[in-house]
Amino acid sequence: xxxxxxxxxxxxxxxxxxxxxxxxxxxxxxxxxxxxxxxxxxxxxxxxxxxxxxxxxxxxxxxxxxxxxxxxxxxxxxxxxxxxxxxxxxxxxxxxxxxxxxxxxxxxxxxxxxxxxxxxxxxxxxxxxxxxxxxxxxxxxxxxxxxxxxxxxxxxxxxxxxxxxxxxxxxxxxxxxxxxxxxxxxxxxxxxxxxxxxxxxxxxxxxxxxxxxxxxxxxxxxxxxxxxxxxxxxxxxxxxxxxxxxxxxxxxxxxxxxxxxxxxxxxxxxxxxxxxxxxxxxxxxxxxxxxxxxxxxxxxxxxxxxxxxxxxxxxxxxxxxxxxxxxxxxxxxxxxxxxxxxxxxxxxxxxxxxxxxxxxxxxxxxxxxxxxxxxxxxxxxxxxxxxxxxxxxxxxxxxxxxxxxxxxxxxxxxxxxxxx
Amino acid sequence: xxxxxxxxxxxxxxxxxxxxxxxxxxxxxxxxxxxxxxxxxxxxxxxxxxxxxxxxxxxxxxxxxxxxxxxxxxxxxxxxxxxxxxxxxxxxxxxxxxxxxxxxxxxxxxxxxxxxxxxxxxxxxxxxxxxxxxxxxxxxxxxxxxxxxxxxxxxxxxxxxxxxxxxxxxxxxxxxxxxxxxxxxxxxxxxxxxxxxxxxxxxxxxxxxxxxxxxxxxxxxxxxxxxxxxxxxxxxxxxxxxxxxxxxxxxxxxxxxxxxxxxxxxxxxxxxxxxxxxxxxxxxxxxxxxxxxxxxxxxxxxxxxxxxxxxxxxxxxxxxxxxxxxxxxxxxxxxxxxxxxxxxxxxxxxxxxxxxxxxxxxxxxxxxxxxxxxxxxxxxxxxxxxxxxxxxxxxxxxxxxxxxxxxxxxxxxxxxx
Numbered sequence: 001x002x003x004x005x006x007x008x009x010x011x012x013x014x015x016x017x018x019x020x021x022x023x024x025x026x027x028x029x030x031x032x033x034x035x036x037x038x039x040x041x042x043x044x045x046x047x048x049x050x051x052x053x054x055x056x057x058x059x060x061x062x063x064x065x066x067x068x069x070x071x072x073x074x075x076x077x078x079x080x081x082x083x084x085x086x087x088x089x090x091x092x093x094x095x096x097x098x099x100x101x102x103x104x105x106x107x108x109x110x111x112x113x114x115x116x117x118x119x120x121x122x123x124x125x126x127x128x129x130x131x132x133x134x135x136x137x138x139x140x141x142x143x144x145x146x147x148x149x150x151x152x153x154x155x156x157x158x159x160x161x162x163x164x165x166x167x168x169x170x171x172x173x174x175x176x177x178x179x180x181x182x183x184x185x186x187x188x189x190x191x192x193x194x195x196x197x198x199x200x201x202x203x204x205x206x207x208x209x210x211x212x213x214x215x216x217x218x219x220x221x222x223x224x225x226x227x228x229x230x231x232x233x234x235x236x237x238x239x240x241x242x243x244x245x246x247x248x249x250x251x252x253x254x255x256x257x258x259x260x261x262x263x264x265x266x267x268x269x270x271x272x273x274x275x276x277x278x279x280x281x282x283x284x285x286x287x288x289x290x291x292x293x294x295x296x297x298x299x300x301x302x303x304x305x306x307x308x309x310x311x312x313x314x315x316x317x318x319x320x321x322x323x324x325x326x327x328x329x330x331x332x333x334x335x336x337x338x339x340x341x342x343x344x345x346x347x348x349x350x351x352x353x354x355x356x357x358x359x360x361x362x363x364x365x366x367x368x369x370x371x372x373x374x375x376x377x378x379x380x381x382x383x384x385x386x387x388x389x390x391x392x393x394x395x396x397x398x399x400x401x402x403x404x405x406x407x408x409x410x411x412x413x414x415x416x417x418x419x420x
Numbered sequence: 421x422x423x424x425x426x427x428x429x430x431x432x433x434x435x436x437x438x439x440x441x442x443x444x445x446x447x448x449x450x451x452x453x454x455x456x457x458x459x460x461x462x463x464x465x466x467x468x469x470x471x472x473x474x475x476x477x478x479x480x481x482x483x484x485x486x487x488x489x490x491x492x493x494x495x496x497x498x499x500x501x502x503x504x505x506x507x508x509x510x511x512x513x514x515x516x517x518x519x520x521x522x523x524x525x526x527x528x529x530x531x532x533x534x535x536x537x538x539x540x541x542x543x544x545x546x547x548x549x550x551x552x553x554x555x556x557x558x559x560x561x562x563x564x565x566x567x568x569x570x571x572x573x574x575x576x577x578x579x580x581x582x583x584x585x586x587x588x589x590x591x592x593x594x595x596x597x598x599x600x601x602x603x604x605x606x607x608x609x610x611x612x613x614x615x616x617x618x619x620x621x622x623x624x625x626x627x628x629x630x631x632x633x634x635x636x637x638x639x640x641x642x643x644x645x646x647x648x649x650x651x652x653x654x655x656x657x658x659x660x661x662x663x664x665x666x667x668x669x670x671x672x673x674x675x676x677x678x679x680x681x682x683x684x685x686x687x688x689x690x691x692x693x694x695x696x697x698x699x700x701x702x703x704x705x706x707x708x709x710x711x712x713x714x715x716x717x718x719x720x721x722x723x724x725x726x727x728x729x730x731x732x733x734x735x736x737x738x739x740x741x742x743x744x745x746x747x748x749x750x751x752x753x754x755x756x757x758x759x760x761x762x763x764x765x766x767x768x769x770x771x772x773x774x775x776x777x778x779x780x781x782x783x784x785x786x787x788x789x790x791x792x793x794x795x796x797x798x799x800x801x802x803x804x805x806x807x808x809x810x811x812x813x814x815x816x817x818x819x820x821x822x823x824x825x826x827x828x829x830x831x832x833x834x835x836x837x
Contacts, residue, residue, distance in 0.1 A: 077792060086733030138448040138458075179701040182448035182458055183465045183493075195447050201705035245744065249705045257747045259740065290773045292747040301750075301774030309733055354697060354737035359634075361660035362697040362725050362737045362761065394697075394737060 041228075044114050044274045049220065052228040053114050053274040054106065059229060060271070060279055061102035068095020086310045087283075089363045093345035093355075094281055094314035097367075101316025101343060105277045108318055117275035118321040122340035122372045124152035124167060125385040128403025135395045139195040140180050144173040148207060150401075154408045162217050162233065168210035177203040202248040211239030211263070215270065235268035237282055241350065256293040258300055261286060261350045263311050276319040286311040286348070312347035312365075322373075332378070339373040342389075353393035366393030374405060381407045455666035457700035460658070460693055463669035464677035468493040470504070474526045476568050478504050481515040481575070483683075488517035488573040495534075496676030507533045507675065510655035510682035510689065511580050511624045518566060519573040532562045534653045536580050536623065544575040552576075560653060582685035585620045585805040587611070589652075589814075590722065590783050591798075592628035592760020595661055597787030598642050600797050604786065604816045608799070609651040611814065620803060622652050623684050628760040629659025629695060629724030630788065635670050644674055655682055658695040659724035659760060671695070679703050681710055687804050688716035692723040692745075697737025699723075704741060711752035718809055719754050720802065726759035728771045728780050734762040750776035755809050758800065760784040765796050765813060767830035781811065781833065794821075801836050812836035 034042035043050035071091035105113075130148040137143045148171025156163040181200035190198055214236045221227035241261040248254045266284030273279060286308040291300040322337040346353075346365045353366035372387030383405040391397045449459040468480040469491045479491035494514060496507045508514045514535075520526060535541065541552040541562060552564055566574055589608055594601040608625060615622045632639035647654045657678040658671040671678065678693025679700070690710050692699050703710075713719045727742040727749075729735025736742035749757065750773040757780040766782040783800040790796065798815040814836045 086729075086731050089733045136445055138450075139445045141445070141448075179705060180448065181702045181705065182462050183702070184462060197447060200702050243740070245740075247744070249708055255708075255747070255751075257744050259743045288743070290743050290747050290750075292751060292774045294751050301776070303772040303774045303776070306728070306772055307730065309729060309731065309735060309739075349735070349737060349739040352698075352738040352740035354739075356697055356737050359661045359664050361695070362729075362735055363733060 043228075044116075049231075050228060051230045051272075051274060053109060053230070053277070056229045056271075056273040057102040057106050057109070057277075060098050060273060064095040064098025064102065066095075067091045068099065071095065087312075090283070090310060090312040090347040093347055093364055093367075094312060097314040097316055097343060097345045098279060101277075101279055101318075102273075104343075105273060105316065105318060108277075109274070113276055113318065113320070114274050115276070115321075115324070117319050118324065118336070118338050120336055120374065120376055120383070121276075121319045121321070121338050122374045122385065122387075123154070123405075124150070124165070125401075125403025126153050126406040127151055128385070128401055130169070130171070130399055130401040132391075132397055132399035134397045137178075138180065138182070138197075140178070140193045140197060140199065142176065142178045144175045144177050146173050146205075146207075147171050150403065153406070154410075156408055156410045160217065162215045164215070165213040166211075167213060168208075170208050172206040173204055177201075177205075179203075200250065204246045206244040207242070208244075209239065209241040211237060213237045230272045230274065232272065233270045235270060235280070235282065237263070237266045237268060237284075239263040239266060243351070255295060256300065258291040259350070260289045260291075261308065261311075261348070262288070262305065266311060268313070276321070278315075278317045280313070280315045280317070282311075282313040284311050288350075309349075310347065313344060315342055315344035317342045334378055336376045336378065337373065339371065342368070342370045342372075344368045344370075349393075353391055353397075355393045364393075366391050368392075372401075376405070452669075453666050454669045454672075455663050455696055457693055457696045457698065458702060460663070460669060460672055460678055460695070461700050461702055463672040464493040464679065464693075465491075467496045467498075467669075467672050467676055470497045470499055472499060472504065472528060474520070474528075475523055476518055476520045476526060476528055478506070478528075478530075479517045479519075480506070480509075481517050483513035483515045483577065483579075485515060485517070488519045488575075491517075493677040494680055496672070496674070498673075503529045503531055505531045505533060508535055508578070508653070509676050509680050509691075510534070510684075511536050511539070511653040512682050512684040513580075514578045516576045517573050518568055518576070520568045520570045522570050525567060525569045528566050528568055530564045530566055530576060532564065532576070532578075533648065534560050535562055535578055536560070536653050538621075539578050539580040541576065541578040544577050546572065558651065560648070560650065580623065580684065583619065583621055585803060586685065586687075587615055587620050587622045588624050588626060588684070588687070588689070588720075588802045588804065589622060590626045590628065590758045590781075590800040590802065591786040592724065592758075592782075593630040593659065593763050593784040593788040594627070594643060594786040595630050595633045595788035597789070598639075598646060600787035600816070600818055601643075602646055603818070604797065604799055605646060605650055607814060607816045611801070612651040624653050624655055624682070624689075625650060625799075626655045626689065626691075626722050626758065627657075627786065628722045628758055628783070629657055630661045630760060630784075630786075631656065631659070631671075632664075633661055635662055635664040637670070640670060640674050655689065655691060655722075657691040657693050657723060660695050660697065663695040679706075679710075683714075683716060685804075686715070686717040687809075688713045688719045690719065690721040692721060694723040694725040694736060697725055698741045699745065704744065707745065707748040708752075711748055711754065713752065718804055719752065720756045720758060720809065721749060721754055722758040724759060725761045726780060726782050727757065728768055728778075729762075730766070730768060732762045732764075732766070732782075746771065746773045746778060749778055750774050754778060756781065756802065756811070758783060758802075760786070763788045763790045765798075765800075765833075767833040769830060769832045779832070783813075785813075800833075 044053045071088040074088045128150045134143045148169040150169045152167040179201040180197035220231045244258045268282035270280040287305040288308040291302040320339040355364040370389030374385045376383035386402040388400045449462045480495040482492045498505045543550040612622045631643045662671045682689040763784040768780040771778045803810040
């Protein structure tokens with residue numbers, strides 16, 4: 001807990017991760033005995049600094065439950081009238097991810113998932129394509145699939161101090177979305193349609209986003225007593241998202257509406273609970289602009305930015321190195337394969353996704369679950385990465401992605417081991 | 421099995437699922453779930469017409485309609501013990517058609533509800549108008565006996581007189597505290613009397629959702645009973661707490677449409693159903709039509725979830741639709757947006773949308789729990805006249821408080837004198 005709390009206050013100092021100390025034979029024996037007895041406070045690995053992963057996860061579970069519980073209490077006690085309602089809602093969602101992630105991570109850990117990680121773990125592909133499929137609409141409606149081209153090259157700093165990732169996407173709906181008017185007085189067949197409800201709205205959407213994610217490793221340990229809880233890093237992630245929607249409600253002129261979400265001051269922290277498990281949180285203010293073209297107008301009417309709801313993300317990632325051991329037939333592996341499962345809560349309903357249940361409507365953002373696999377043929381500088389995921393919120397949408405992982409532009413600076 | 425084979429099988433499975441999923445499209449609301457706003461659009465239209473056992477078709481109509489061929493969701497119709505009960509969705513003009521296609525001439529009793537006591541109501545038979553007597557008291561109900569001849573549609577029409585200045589009260593979020601809302605109604609009775617004296621009659625009460633806490637029948641019964649004795653016609657739209665039990669359209673059965681337009685004199689009042697955290701897509705398609713002010717000088721839109729939530733965190737679940745609504749409101753030059761959901765009184769006097777500036781007031785002060793601190797109950801009074809609509813807040817203190825507790829509310833919103 002200290003590691004996380006202090007990560008928000010300690011001055012950012014890029015320092016090299018400490019070299020792994022040579023453990024004595026006694027230490028190695030203690031490590032083996034600890035794992036054989038499945039004791040709670042074992043170090044993850046006898047290599048490098050001792051991280052007591054189970055303790056770290058318990059701490060995260062406690063912090064998540066406490067933060068989420070306090071935030072939920074605030075919402076009920078203060079009422080949703082106060083400005084505290086928005087961050088409190090984020091803390092409820094983030095706390096839930098922290099708690100669920102810690103529990104899931106513990107389960108994976110008990111199944112042997114706390115072994116050393118792989119340097120070539122899954123990260124966003126350098127170039128990729130995302131393809132998402134929404135829930136289908138009603139008869140005569142179309143909910144178009146969406147495709148986005150993505151990029152996310154990495155630049156690693158010297159001496160393992162951190163990295164910056166520039167990321168973005170361009171994409172949109174692949175065909176026109178159609179919505180019908182379901183009012184029941186129309187019972188005559190309509191030419192070109194299967195049902196009797198007339199098409200009321202046609203829409204196309206364009207989506208553009210760009211941002212940067214700066215990660216700076218904190219000194220390890222941040223604080224003497226946090227040394228067993230794992231390393232942490234600070235993050236800064238400014239981001240801009242633009243959505244341009246062309247709506248045709250059957251009038252002589254189309255309407256063009258452009259919505260922009262600006263996140264100039266999003267900051268965050270990552271906590272490495274083990275070599276294979278990480279908890280990441282981002283939080284920051286949001287500014288929105290809405291521009292529109294009136295019917296028949298060429299250019300967009302643009303105006304100033306408005307303060308929007310707070311933006312936040314919370315993610316729990318678990319790595320699954322698939323090719324760490326020897327092959328059973330003893331042959332040499334032809335590829336290195338790593339997978340990752342991520343679950344996250346995003347406190348933003350900018351894209352119309354939000355989790356609603358019972359009377360809790362309009363407070364929470366969506367929940368994401370993603371699986372990704374990276375395949376790197378032996379000795380290849382380029383890897384292939386593919387994955388699938390689902391977004392839960394105002395329905396369910398499934399997505400698949402495929403991409404290539406090119407060598408990092410500053411590959412030789414990229415550290416190995418725990419500080420990646 | 422190799423990884424590539426597994427991946428291939430998973431991909432094929434996903435593709436097959438998507439194809440099967442997409443091939444099973446059925447018309448909207450075939451399997452009703454009234455937490456879906458599109459289903460409530462269907463429901464509000466279904467409750468705007470009915471057929472009596474003697475085959476008389478009764479329909480709410482656009483007030484300008486001369487034909488009974490279609491209908492419009494401007495009220496709720498219900499048949500009870502042989503009497504057709506028609507709840508008109510709000511003040512201003514209304515029209516109900518009654519038509520029998522065949523059979524013998526028949527009599528029908530039509531009970532109108534939510535009609536201004538001072539409104540002119542008349543029966544229109546092929547252009548021949550017969551006035552309906554106004555109630556002797558301040559009741560919002562009128563009873564009409566009609567004889568229906570097959571093939572001759574009869575219209576019952578109503579219209580309210582237009583003073584130069586008039587007032588409309590807005591409130592939201594009654595939920596757990598109908599007793600406090602009853603006090604607000606008492607205050608409104610006083611406001612109605614005072615308004616008549618100063619030449620600014622109160623013409624309507626607008627409730628922007630959350631009339632109940634859990635959509636239970638007893639809660640709806642209670643609120644419906646209170647509203648039946650309201651001093652002025654009441655215009656309502658549901659909130660998220662009113663659609664809590666999604667197997668039946670409880671709200672629409674009681675009050676009729678959540679998406680509708682009320683035109684009172686030169687004010688166009690557009691009600692939008694955002695109970696699910698967003699309006700229905702088909703309503704989004706109709707926004708240019710709903711926001712077409714025609715000959716109305718002023719336009720106010722009201723809904724439960726505020727399209728601009730600021731930092732309250734209590735906005736639309738679909739922010740994309742909220743922002744598009746704001747753009748449409750800016751295009752239509754809407755005078756004021758009134759919402760609830762947040763249990764508070766908040767004024768956002770300058771929301772920049774494109775090159776326009778919109779104003780939004782959250783008036784979630786109808787009685788619902790407001791958290792720690794001094795509660796602020798009451799209603800927003802909007803005075804409409806020649807100039808821009810004027811706003812102020814009328815506080816209805818709960819027992820134990822002697823009067824307004826708050827300070828100035830914002831640059832443009834203060835307590836009513």
